[in-house]
Amino acid sequence: MEIESYLKEKKRLIDSFMEDHFSNLKIHPARLKSAMVYSLMAGGKRIRPILCLASYEACGGGRLDDIVHYASALEFIHTYSLIHDDLPSMDNDDLRRGKPTNHKVFGEAMAILAGDALLTEAFYLLSSNLKSGANIAPKSICKIISEVAFASGACGMVGGQAEDILSEDLTPDPKTLSFIHSKKTGVLLTVSVRMGGIIANCQQGELNSLTEYGRNIGLGFQVIDDILNVEGDSKKLGKPVGSDKRKKKMTYPSLYGLKKSREKAEEVLCGAIEALKSFDKKADPLRKIALYLLNRNN
Numbered sequence: 001m002e003i004e005s006y007l008k009e010k011k012r013l014i015d016s017f018m019e020d021h022f023s024n025l026k027i028h029p030a031r032l033k034s035a036m037v038y039s040l041m042a043g044g045k046r047i048r049p050i051l052c053l054a055s056y057e058a059c060g061g062g063r064l065d066d067i068v069h070y071a072s073a074l075e076f077i078h079t080y081s082l083i084h085d086d087l088p089s090m091d092n093d094d095l096r097r098g099k100p101t102n103h104k105v106f107g108e109a110m111a112i113l114a115g116d117a118l119l120t121e122a123f124y125l126l127s128s129n130l131k132s133g134a135n136i137a138p139k140s141i142c143k144i145i146s147e148v149a150f151a152s153g154a155c156g157m158v159g160g161q162a163e164d165i166l167s168e169d170l171t172p173d174p175k176t177l178s179f180i181h182s183k184k185t186g187v188l189l190t191v192s193v194r195m196g197g198i199i200a201n202c203q204q205g206e207l208n209s210l211t212e213y214g215r216n217i218g219l220g221f222q223v224i225d226d227i228l229n230v231e232g233d234s235k236k237l238g239k240p241v242g243s244d245k246r247k248k249k250m251t252y253p254s255l256y257g258l259k260k261s262r263e264k265a266e267e268v269l270c271g272a273i274e275a276l277k278s279f280d281k282k283a284d285p286l287r288k289i290a291l292y293l294l295n296r297n298n
Contacts, residue, residue, distance in 0.1 A: 014072050015041070059210075061200035127145060147191050157188050186214075212272075
């Protein structure tokens with residue numbers, strides 16, 4: 001299995017669901033719907049929902065079509081966070097994925113509302129049995145709703161973003177940096193992996209291993225992101241490089257330098273693969289995703 005083909009195939013499945021969902025969704029005013037769809041369909045690797053699908057497969061889950069709406073909810077939440085992160089009051093970015101940011105196209109107020117709407121729509125998807133063949137246990141649905149809410153809120157992604165803002169201009173320190181990375185990026189990636197296992201009704205030992213994998217993936221993803229902000233190709237990234245340094249963000253390269261940052265990324269992503277040692281070949285996509293993230297350039 002080539003990981004690039006796997007990622008493209010799963011991205012098509014997710015994109016197809018999201019396009020169908022919005023084509024059937026009646027939202028008024030139409031400009032709000034346009035703002036939501038603009039950022040959601042602007043590109044992106046769909047790593048979070050793909051991790052959910054891959055962990056579901058690793059735990060012996062059934063048809064991916066039956067759970068794609070649960071996985072896609074993660075992309076809604078991720079996209080909402082990007083829209084809000086780009087706002088003038090936050091990171092004040094003009095480009096995202098090579099296109100003007102949401103507030104540059106639709107205005108700041110509509111961008112805020114589009115993000116709000118995507119977040120709430122995500123929980124509609126998580127709480128709705130849109131696929132009658134899924135037959136997911138109600139207790140599993142309640143568990144993923146609870147975990148995704150926790151990971152997305154003040155004790156997770158929002159808390160990490162708040163600390164990220166408060167830490168600008170401060171001298172980097174390991175404790176604060178670890179908090180920012182684990183909360184702002186890590187928790188949503190971890191819950192993405194856990195979701196697939198929970199929906200597949202996996203055993204507790206399997207869930208523990210998936211959790212360890214997710215934590216390592218989360219940290220590795222963000223460290224690589226920090227590195228790319230220093231030495232990446234702006235055309236491939238779809239946004240200017242060097243913004244972290246200009247904004248005096250607390251990052252791995254700012255604290256440890258590029259060499260040690262690369263070593264850390266390799267250490268934790270190899271640790272992610274090691275966490276899956278009890279799984280059979282059905283977990284190979286998860287293993288290959290870890291290597292893909294280590295070598296990514298956008």
